[in-house]
Amino acid sequence: MNIVEDLTKIVGVQNVLTGEMVSQRLDCYLPAHAMEALCVVRPETTEQVSMIAAYCDGHGLALVPQGGRTGLAGGAYTRPGDIALSLERMTTICPVERSGLTIEVEAGATLQAVQEAASAADLLYPVDLGARGSATIGGTIATNAGGNSVLRYGMTRDQVLGLEVVLADGTVLSSMNRLIKNNAGFDLKQMFVGSEGTLGIITRAVLRLRPNAGLKATAFIGLSSFDAVLELFALAAAEADGALSSYEVMWPSFVDAVVGRGNHRSPLENTHALYVLIEIESHRADALISQVVTSGWERGLIDDASIAQNIGQANSFWAIRDDIDTLCAGSDPILLYDISLPQTHMKSYIDSLQDNLHIYLQNAKMFVFGHVADGNLHLVIRPGEHGHHDAIDALVYLPLEAIGGSISAEHGIGLEKRSYLHCSRTEAEIDTMVRLKRALDPRSTLNPGKVMPLS
Amino acid sequence: MNIVEDLTKIVGVQNVLTGEMVSQRLDCYLPAHAMEALCVVRPETTEQVSMIAAYCDGHGLALVPQGGRTGLAGGAYTRPGDIALSLERMTTICPVERSGLTIEVEAGATLQAVQEAASAADLLYPVDLGARGSATIGGTIATNAGGNSVLRYGMTRDQVLGLEVVLADGTVLSSMNRLIKNNAGFDLKQMFVGSEGTLGIITRAVLRLRPNAGLKATAFIGLSSFDAVLELFALAAAEADGALSSYEVMWPSFVDAVVGRGNHRSPLENTHALYVLIEIESHRADALISQVVTSGWERGLIDDASIAQNIGQANSFWAIRDDIDTLCAGSDPILLYDISLPQTHMKSYIDSLQDNLHIYLQNAKMFVFGHVADGNLHLVIRPGEHGHHDAIDALVYLPLEAIGGSISAEHGIGLEKRSYLHCSRTEAEIDTMVRLKRALDPRSTLNPGKVMPLS
Ligand SMILES: Cc1cc2nc3c(=O)[nH]c(=O)nc-3n(C[C@H](O)[C@H](O)[C@H](O)COP(=O)(O)OP(=O)(O)OC[C@H]3O[C@@H](n4cnc5c(N)ncnc54)[C@H](O)[C@@H]3O)c2cc1C
Ligand SMILES: Cc1cc2nc3c(=O)[nH]c(=O)nc-3n(C[C@H](O)[C@H](O)[C@H](O)COP(=O)(O)OP(=O)(O)OC[C@H]3O[C@@H](n4cnc5c(N)ncnc54)[C@H](O)[C@@H]3O)c2cc1C
Numbered sequence: 068m069n070i071v072e073d074l075t076k077i078v079g080v081q082n083v084l085t086g087e088m089v090s091q092r093l094d095c096y097l098p099a100h101a102m103e104a105l106c107v108v109r110p111e112t113t114e115q116v117s118m119i120a121a122y123c124d125g126h127g128l129a130l131v132p133q134g135g136r137t138g139l140a141g142g143a144y145t146r147p148g149d150i151a152l153s154l155e156r157m158t159t160i161c162p163v164e165r166s167g168l169t170i171e172v173e174a175g176a177t178l179q180a181v182q183e184a185a186s187a188a189d190l191l192y193p194v195d196l197g198a199r200g201s202a203t204i205g206g207t208i209a210t211n212a213g214g215n216s217v218l219r220y221g222m223t224r225d226q227v228l229g230l231e232v233v234l235a236d237g238t239v240l241s242s243m244n245r246l247i248k249n250n251a252g253f254d255l256k257q258m259f260v261g262s263e264g265t266l267g268i269i270t271r272a273v274l275r276l277r278p279n280a281g282l283k284a285t286a287f288i289g290l291s292s293f294d295a296v297l298e299l300f301a302l303a304a305a306e307a308d309g310a311l312s313s314y315e316v317m318w319p320s321f322v323d324a325v326v327g328r329g330n331h332r333s334p335l336e337n338t339h340a341l342y343v344l345i346e347i348e349s350h351r352a353d354a355l356i357s358q359v360v361t362s363g364w365e366r367g368l369i370d371d372a373s374i375a376q377n378i379g380q381a382n383s384f385w386a387i388r389d390d391i392d393t394l395c396a397g398s399d400p401i402l403l404y405d406i407s408l409p410q411t412h413m414k415s416y417i418d419s420l421q422d423n424l425h426i427y428l429q430n431a432k433m434f435v436f437g438h439v440a441d442g443n444l445h446l447v448i449r450p451g452e453h454g455h456h457d458a459i460d461a462l463v464y465l466p467l468e469a470i471g472g473s474i475s476a477e478h479g480i481g482l483e484k485r486s487y488l489h490c491s492r493t494e495a496e497i498d499t500m501v502r503l504k505r506a507l508d509p510r511s512t513l514n515p516g517k518v519m520p521l522s
Numbered sequence: 523m524n525i526v527e528d529l530t531k532i533v534g535v536q537n538v539l540t541g542e543m544v545s546q547r548l549d550c551y552l553p554a555h556a557m558e559a560l561c562v563v564r565p566e567t568t569e570q571v572s573m574i575a576a577y578c579d580g581h582g583l584a585l586v587p588q589g590g591r592t593g594l595a596g597g598a599y600t601r602p603g604d605i606a607l608s609l610e611r612m613t614t615i616c617p618v619e620r621s622g623l624t625i626e627v628e629a630g631a632t633l634q635a636v637q638e639a640a641s642a643a644d645l646l647y648p649v650d651l652g653a654r655g656s657a658t659i660g661g662t663i664a665t666n667a668g669g670n671s672v673l674r675y676g677m678t679r680d681q682v683l684g685l686e687v688v689l690a691d692g693t694v695l696s697s698m699n700r701l702i703k704n705n706a707g708f709d710l711k712q713m714f715v716g717s718e719g720t721l722g723i724i725t726r727a728v729l730r731l732r733p734n735a736g737l738k739a740t741a742f743i744g745l746s747s748f749d750a751v752l753e754l755f756a757l758a759a760a761e762a763d764g765a766l767s768s769y770e771v772m773w774p775s776f777v778d779a780v781v782g783r784g785n786h787r788s789p790l791e792n793t794h795a796l797y798v799l800i801e802i803e804s805h806r807a808d809a810l811i812s813q814v815v816t817s818g819w820e821r822g823l824i825d826d827a828s829i830a831q832n833i834g835q836a837n838s839f840w841a842i843r844d845d846i847d848t849l850c851a852g853s854d855p856i857l858l859y860d861i862s863l864p865q866t867h868m869k870s871y872i873d874s875l876q877d878n879l880h881i882y883l884q885n886a887k888m889f890v891f892g893h894v895a896d897g898n899l900h901l902v903i904r905p906g907e908h909g910h911h912d913a914i915d916a917l918v919y920l921p922l923e924a925i926g927g928s929i930s931a932e933h934g935i936g937l938e939k940r941s942y943l944h945c946s947r948t949e950a951e952i953d954t955m956v957r958l959k960r961a962l963d964p965r966s967t968l969n970p971g972k973v974m975p976l977s
Binding site for chain 2: 166225240248252261279350407409442476478480489519
């Protein structure tokens with residue numbers, strides 16, 4: 068059996084990459100890892116994807132679906148002998164359907180290309196995240212990506228109306244529903260959203276678009292306690308009348324590190340116990356944000372606030388929140404976590420993690436920020452020289468079990484978090500995941516070893 | 523084997539109903555059908571549910587989960603020899619969790635009881651439908667119920683954060699997530715939402731609540747064409763800034779029948795080609811609705827409009843929209859359909875269905891209304907004496923295939939629509955549903971014969 072030759076018959080010689088063309092690629096953004104796959108196959112059609120899957124399934128080969136390889140959980144990681152299936156040639160974006168507010172796209176289209184197509188029709192594709200230029204629609208669906216507007220518009224799952232998926236045995240499961248309501252039998256697409264390439268290869272999707280929400284108003288706020296952060300959130304959600312689109316919290320360690328080292332001006336003069344970035348999207352955005360800030364001030368929740376006077380200033384606020392590159396710059400290893408937990412536990416969880424981390428590693432640094440409205444915090448930990456990845460994982464993940472937290476709010480389990488899955492899922496849940504995997508991929512052809520402890 | 527005796531050992535003698543206690547119950551609201559089950563078992567705990575499932579699974583007995591039995595697709599229908607499992611004793615509603623905006627409830631709690639618990643905490647459980655007093659949380663989750671506020675808040679699926687489900691073999695699958703974001707492995711609950719009791723018995727749920735959206739403003743509008751209905755929708759969605767909560771269309775046949783026969787006053791003086799009921803929920807609801815009506819008027823989309831001046835008047839508008847009882851009253855048989863289709867096809871679909879119906883049955887009457895914003899139309903057909911149910915099903919369902927419509931927007935497939943599932947789902951989709959059913963319920967213990975053509 069000559070695998071490369073056989074795959075070449077399906078996709079043509081230019082589209083089976085081998086040797087350096089493979090090893091020069093990284094599988095994942097973080098933890099960065101050079102691809103070790105036997106080859107990368109680049110199909111152009113769903114039919115070719117189906118033939119590749121059937122071939123691998125018939126020959127006991129592991130097939131790893133890959134989009135933009137910006138994932139943060141090792142989900143697209145390949146081992147020697149694996150076949151990587153890249154969707155990079157399947158990038159068609161069909162014209163926006165204005166009446167139904169939908170768009171049909173191939174899975175390899177980038178998030179940014181889809182955002183731009185929507186925006187050209189004066190509509191909104193509301194999923195947004197820093198990797199927009201490389202992350203693909205298939206990858207964002209496979210990881211059920213979140214981002215900055217989940218509060219208002221939901222996760223990627225909430226944007227997907229229809230999916231075309233190729234199963235491990237090559238079956239093309241076309242579920243290209245365009246309807247908002249369709250209760251004709253099981254809603255199968257839900258199984259594939261967030262399954263990280265282990266249940267099927269996503270080749271095409273129908274996405275839901277939204278009316279353009281009008282203007283944006285942005286404020287950068289300093290507060291004196293975490294309780295004030297939560298109270299201000301309740302106030303903003305109520306007063307903004309459904310138009311609150313972001314409520315991002317930053318601990319001072321984060322703001323100090325980014326503003327100090329990056330090319331930023333601090334929006335507020337003094338330092339504060341906590342910072343929040345608020346965004347409202349509405350025709351009346353300016354009036355609503357002033358109202359929220361005024362009410363917050365009157366109730367003593369806000370210590371200081373800066374409302375952006377123009378788009379440039381709003382962008383400069385966001386630039387602080389998004390400047391993960393500055394945070395991660397330098398040669399020290401960094402670890403990035405993406406947890407969720409009930410808001411009421413956030414303060415004590417972070418305080419005690421900080422303490423435990425310092426007991427374990429005197430020089431460790433932790434930077435905390437996140438989508439507090441969604442219960443989602445990102446932690447960047449710089450362990451310094453002597454920190455063991457495993458030990459820090461344990462410090463971060465184990466306390467989540469008792470408080471009903473999740474080891475992954477957004478980024479998924481991939482390879483990185485498999486051994487901690489039991490912190491967030493019961494044995495019966497994990498067993499049922501395995502049952503589902505066996506039902507759809509009995510020979511474990513698709514992305515084996517990912518997500519579940521054994522697969 | 524004495525089944526009744528064995529089940530009595532699990533739940534006690536009062537909780538296994540037999541004989542007339544069974545046959546006096548109806549399985550479903552429409553088509554009404556007297557229960558034929560061997561007995562009705564009424565567990566009080568998840569553990570009892572698990573023991574009952576394991577018992578039935580081990581003895582080749584069919585187990586039919588039942589909530590309020592208000593379903594409209596025959597999903598809770600029982601045959602002689604079936605065991606009905608009623609959740610009516612599992613009605614606990616835990617206190618609202620204000621910080622996370624969640625509530626934990628047992629599956630037998632009614633929709634109305636949950637709405638009231640939310641409302642007592644000045645919060646909103648946004649699913650609402652006419653059967654609220656009897657329909658249960660378990661039933662609304664099992665059917666992924668829609669209702670009047672889908673436009674703003676989504677279907678029941680969008681409200682479910684966590685589920686506890688008992689599988690056919692008695693496994694308790696507890697997925698009581700409370701987090702808005704949790705990508706720790708597959709989101710298993712999604713499989714059970716909308717599975718109509720065929721994949722698991724829902725025993726408990728964590729539901730998402732919303733901030734109370736403030737005031738409501740309601741308008742009843744007359745329009746001269748279906749194009750105007752669609753244009754006004756786009757305008758209202760844009761101007762109401764995310765606060766549009768209902769956009770219900772009624773054809774004149776519907777309004778005439780209800781207003782003529784029921785106890786209603788017509789909100790508008792003259793008759794119109796179409797009617798729309800708009801509702802906006804916002805602190806500024808009054809201002810927003812005036813603005814929408816004014817803009818619609820200026821653009822020539824609105825022929826006449828009445829804005830409710832008080833709650834009484836708003837309720838009287840809704841009473842017309844909701845008066846299905848008047849529509850269905852009388853001894854003639856009626857057929858109720860619940861389809862969805864792209865908005866652009868609605869007019870021609872209804873026109874040609876009307877024509878075909880009249881060719882087939884001169885005296886047939888059809889009344890059309892629905893959630894046009896969601897692409898969802900309800901049809902009530904009074905076939906008269908000579909109409910065959912099957913023939914009318916064919917007239918309604920078959921044309922949906924070519925236009926990408928669905929034979930069930932909300933009510934589900936149950937027993938009623940199984941043989942038309944192929945109009946809305948491909949063979950590969952139906953095969954995959956069967957695969958999933960076999961994976962979770964290999965002996966087809968749970969609600970056999972429902973949803974899929976063969977199971
Ligand atoms: C700077 C930066 C910021 C980020 N911000 C966010 C954020 O705010 N929120 C968030 O949720 N994530 C964020 N991410 C993570 C990442 O961008 C998302 O996970 C993204 O969805 C991955 O898309 P991708 O196309 O790069 O997928 P890849 O990295 O190629 O793959 C990710 C996983 O999906 C699978 N997969 C990919 N394509 C397919 C397909 N077509 N069919 C089946 N399976 C497939 C892979 O096997 C793998 O398991 C960020 C990443 C970076 C680098
Ligand atoms: C007047 C009226 C108005 C209605 N309006 C709407 C509407 O606007 N939108 C809409 O979507 N529906 C509507 N319906 C339909 C109906 O109310 C819904 O389908 C409702 O969700 C059924 O809930 P139930 O508890 O009565 O379920 P049941 O009728 O008892 O059961 C329905 C299905 O769910 C399954 N089931 C029930 N409980 C469980 C459980 N705990 N675990 C697993 N499976 C279970 C049953 O096996 C069956 O297949 C309406 C019905 C009536 C009578």
